[in-house]
Amino acid sequence: MVLQNRFQVSRREILASFLAAPVVMRAAAAPVAPVAIARCPSYAEDQAALLRGMFDQIGGLGKLVKNKTVTVKLNLTGSPALRLQGKPLGSTHYSHPSQIGAFMRLLGEAGARRIRLVESGYGTVAPLNEYMLDSGWNVRAIVNAAPNVELVNTNGMTWKSKYVRRKVPGQPLMFPSYMLHPAYEETDVVVSMAKLKDHATCGVTLAMKNMFGITPASIYGDDAGVDDPNESPTKGRVETCHLGKRQPARIAESEVDPKSSREPGYRMPRVTADLAVARPIDISIIDGIETMAGGEGPWIRNHWRGALRAVKPGIMIVGTNAVSADTVATALMGYDPRAPKGQGAFRECDNTLLLAEQMGAGAADLKRIEVRGGRIDDLMFRFTG
């Protein structure tokens, strides 16, 4: 095991690993897929060439997207008004526009029939193009990078259509099902275009955690309707999802166990793991070229990790199994992907990777994941500084 000599194993951890034997057995059964990693020092590099090369290493993009509707979930977390030290959003906590444009181009070249860029813009159902303009992006360049590119804000019902219910297969951890914008149903391929970041509530935020943003604020928001969705939401989802102070609008199913912990560190990893199987991710692209450490956005304060800082790990991760990709990404951040609650990145929360593994989404087991394009040891950037 490559990481064995880097992460010191205590007697307590060894004991814990025996106690977690059923989980290990599940890890052995859960699927894995190769993960491509690459070094890329800046967004000025040819992003299309970079991504093309990485996809080639895992079998090529064409076979994944040709003649298909591809839905790309971006990471535009928090209001675009909030910046870390005034830096462009794509250099800290948002997906980077140049990389999105490059990926659009690749999708077009690979024969994608229709491309939908989706995100639930913070506290708004305004068109996604306006949200992107507010992020300082050249929307015209992104939309014109490939044929049939659409932008959809999935925070409310922006189509003449109905929300769709996605059941959580097996044993749900937080909600039995999730009501989502139909863009997440009427698609052949779902891409999570995430940012490599620490996360105050989930330890790390990568491809799977990025998908938390698919829950519409109209139903799961702090000002969601009680019965029906509020189609003019103005807030985030803290009350319902992070804190469990309220249930979602009744159009959606309530929590499996309303008496469960109200701690965000308990709840959010479970919501994330639920979503990983309710709406699986087909392609994970994790951008660690420029990002931030210490938290997932500039609003994080007084966290145990200390001050937020902009960092340049200069790494990219691409994979077709989100748990595999997130596991490799976590290791590249210098964290133990299998650390239990209370340790490493997961000091104050459950480990989403292990929960997703438990749900059968994939194995968070580096021994089973084939890493292509580079070695974790060589590309590792320790987020703990």
Next chain:
Amino acid sequence: MFLAFLLALAMPAEWVPARWNSSDPATLELVRGTAVNCLVVERGNWSPTFAEKAGAEGISVLGLVRPGDDLSDLPARAAAAKLQGIVFEGAFEQTALSRTRAALADSKLAVVAMGPRTRMDLQAAGGIVATNQGVWPGINAAEDGKEKAAPSGAPWIDTNSGFLRFVRASLNAEKPAQVWIAYQPPANQVIPVTRYLQAIADAEMLGAHWLVTLDDDTRKRLLAREEKAVDGWKRMTELLSYFQSHGEWRRAGPYGQLALVQDVDSGGLITGGILDMISVKHTPVRPMPGRKLSDDEMKQAKMAVNVDPALLTTEQKEVLRRFTRGGGTLLTAPPGWKFPPQREDQITLDKESVEKLDQIWKEVNSMTGRNNLGARLFNVASVLSYMAVGNGGKQLIVHLVNYSDYDVENVTVHLLGKWKSVKLLAPGKEARALTVFETEDGTGVEIDKFGVIGTLLAE
């Protein structure tokens, strides 16, 4: 000789003021050739030599007095110090102030009453209307210093611009006064020059002047000619020159299809009220004091907000009825809602009023929505804007003031209507023609970058 230098002095309406904590004539070199043409000096620095030397440079010197100062023989003492005027800063006891002002009436000295906002004589014919109550402008990102564990919305910008918009709209229409606002920089802080530039632009974009006031450290370093402080001062005076060199901006009227019917008694003089709430969303809004409410004034508006209907006269209410019958959308404050009387020492809202206003604000936000009421601005979270129309409606002026410590990049502006050309102006830079493109509302432009101020001129 004395007459000659008097002729060279600017008229009070043209004064661009700064506090000056020195009576050393050598310090005038810092002001020479700049837009600053009026120095306000503390009593300890009243000096005929200084005033004479300043006058020879075309710079007026005003003496500052505060409550508690000895006001006896003020005309004689001011004349002895060869001052051009007196500034009464603070909440003077009214009788004493009136008596002193009467004594000064024959002296030909200019008098500037710079006290509480509620004492401003908005109907004064000409002269200077001033207050010493203002907030230090800037981004107020901290939310009580508490940890934020989830994404949150946009930061609030502390600004005097809403108040100044209202004041400007309320001035004597025939002979409007020049407006000054004075406030001190925050104490015990290192204040970068950008914060001073923001304070200047916060007032200047509305055609008003901030009485430029440096913190103790900056002032000492400037008077000692420390290079960095002198460079900062140059940037401040350059920004003042930028606004002074465009007198037409000052004459241009406010533009926007949203009218805010508001008066002094309904919070017009309050900072952080409904006008600032609308401004921070970049909705072009025109304050409309009830007194000025007319069919003609409402022609430009498509939407209106009536903050306190009970304050309007029958005729004013009829203007609004005609406005709605003509297709305008009117939002009226909830029945029974009454703005609490503004105390003399109050310039911001108390908590209860904020909560009440929040209700109105939500409705205003819902009403304006994504409508383009003059311009829509994107990627401008740290920016406040002011739109004015000049040259008989042929020129649109959009001031963009950036309150962050960083340059603003990649701003998109959707102007309402078709405009053939749009230029970007900024202090010390050549005007630059922007590429114009069509939008659903009319005309779009993209601005790659600007610092504290950028001005769009559309024609």
